[in-house]
């Protein structure tokens with residue numbers, strides 16, 4: 001692995017004095033970070049001394065010392081700032097800064113990421129920009145607002161914005177005559193990298209309690225250098241000889257054996273050796289328990305190894321139940337999963353109950369087979385299990401023991417090589433292939449004007465990084481570059497679907513039980529390949545009893561059941577699919593109070609027999625009325641709307657014609673006349689809302705909580721339109737215009753939307 005294929009050749013770009021740029025991002029799922037990284041690279045190519053980091057890592061004072069600051073932020077919750085901006089945002093909003101013009105020297109630009117199906121489109125970026133201007137900062141370039149609803153998603157707005165922004169930088173921050181922008185085909189130096197430790201390095205590496213330990217023989221060193229905690233997994237390729245194993249075990253019995261290395265090999269490894277290593281001749285003798293059928297799953301050959309990442313604020317969660325709640329022949333595998341967390345009910349109540357709805361973050365892992373495939377593809381077999389040291393670590397990367405790890409471990413626990421490749425990733429690959437045709441093709445994907453081609457190759461078929469690398473066999477990424485190149489595995493957040501009494505564990509006061517409803521992402525795409533999300537695959541095969549790394553966090557939005565007053569408010573809830581999860585938690589929380597308000601729940605499912613989740617439970621909750629909308633079951637004609645249609649054919653036709661050609665129906669009569677049209681052959685939540693408009697209106701006028709949870713897309717907009725119609729039909733307001741104003745008034749209702 002001596003040849004680094006250009007990796008070392010990249011040199012630091014020349015920096016012009018006092019030409020500094022900070023690209024500060026706020027993100028929940030990484031989209032804004034990806035854009036920030038791309039902008040940062042562009043700035044480096046223009047010889048800015050560039051910092052790219054999350055907003056919370058930056059102080060206001062740092063902002064003052066930077067020539068140009070670019071803010072890239074998504075909006076989360078109901079127009080909220082992402083979590084990794086809250087500290088910065090709080091600082092910026094301090095009252096004592098008002099009227100001080102304290103940011104007078106700051107020049108900035110902003111790009112927001114949002115989704116126009118949300119009521120508060122791009123509010124985080126808008127709020128931030130407004131405050132910066134209020135504090136005297138001057139805007140260097142027009143603000144950009146990306147919208148997930150566009151055909152090519154955020155890119156539709158972002159890419160032209162990026163081009164213009166670059167041109168503006170070149171024009172307004174001219175380079176000295178001696179300097180030119182660094183062209184795209186010249187590699188920038190890496191920010192993070194992995195250093196493979198040689199035998200010598202291990203010996204001299206400071207290792208805490210091992211310092212001063214016995215000096216090892218050359219042979220011992222060799223064993224240590226080639227073995228790591230992943231050694232057992234590497235047996236698939238290089239099974240250790242009995243002599244090697246024996247020596248290793250003897251070395252381990254020595255009380256002076258260096259602790260930092262000893263820690264890296266634990267008993268679980270031997271117990272959990274992948275099932276497919278059973279092909280090896282000697283395995284039966286070593287691990288007969290691996291032959292137990294109960295430990296095997298025909299769908300997977302070897303499950304990812306345990307090992308809990310040291311993620312701040314995370315817990316160990318034991319999987320105690322995994323029920324498939326949809327029939328085997330249903331298109332979607334939805335799991336009701338229960339985890340047991342070592343957290344007493346008392347501590348839970350103190351720390352988290354007041355946070356309102358919660359999410360459970362699960363950190364998935366890659367499968368040994370996939371890891372091995374990537375290792376083989378990249379030619380990393382020789383070094384995959386060599387102890388390595390992380391030199392400068394990207395944000396969000398957590399490894400055990402002082403930054404010492406192995407490539408195999410990183411690929412298993414940290415690096416997301418089954419993600420859909422982003423533009424930044426493809427741009428970098430150009431530097432790691434010698435094949436001119438591959439270079440050209442990779443380059444083309446990222447050229448302005450080729451967005452559709454890029455989208456068709458990556459997002460549309462949901463091609464993974466691993467698959468892309470198979471398509472470009474000439475690409476050989478140097479081990480040292482993996483941290484700079486691959487995205488980090490992010491935790492996946494699931495709405496917690498239980499609350500109130502059901503959180504406590506009947507058997508143990510020191511544990512709580514957290515439930516989620518997870519729709520496993522499995523589908524075929526246009527390239528007809530079956531696809532599984534990383535986390536879905538992990539959860540699908542997760543054996544009962546597995547300990548995994550989880551975190552509990554407050555969900556977005558207001559705390560809807562903060563006290564008995566909150567529990568007493570009426571609620572209109574609309575959920576589709578697994579969007580029912582947080583709604584169930586709210587209902588359980590409400591019913592844990594002596595008095596709780598009426599609830600109307602509109603629940604969009606496909607079939608009564610397949611995905612009417614928690615059907616048997618609903619009748620047990622007092623004051624909860626459920627109107628399911630089964631979109632794929634036969635629709636029985638609704639007497640209300642049919643009768644109405646029969647008596648008002650003229651109005652119906654007239655109104656329908658008006659709706660088709662002119663403005664949307666505004667009044668009570670218009671809406672009623674259109675009900676049969678709305679209903680024709682469909683049965684969605686919005687139709688149910690209109691059908692039961694009188695009941696909806698009755699609750700709406702009593703200061704309710706209104707929740708919309710489920711799939712994004714057209715559902716939230718259609719539901720809102722139906723709620724407005726219901727206000728008109730039920731006579732709460734005279735027309736839709738008035739309904740819109742009424743709906744926006746926070747004195748009338750509390751609105752919470754969580755769609756994805």
Ligand SMILES: Cc1cc2nc3c(=O)[nH]c(=O)nc-3n(C[C@H](O)[C@H](O)[C@H](O)COP(=O)(O)O)c2cc1C
Pocket residue numbers: 026027028029030031032033073074075076077078079080082113114115116118119120121122123148154556754755756
């Ligand atoms: C739970 C949730 C809440 C959201 N709330 C809003 C919102 O209020 N306004 C908006 O414009 N976009 C909203 N969005 C859309 C995100 O801003 C958008 O998907 C963005 O690309 C996410 O970028 P990120 O990965 O950097 O967080 C929301 C998305 C989710 C998943």
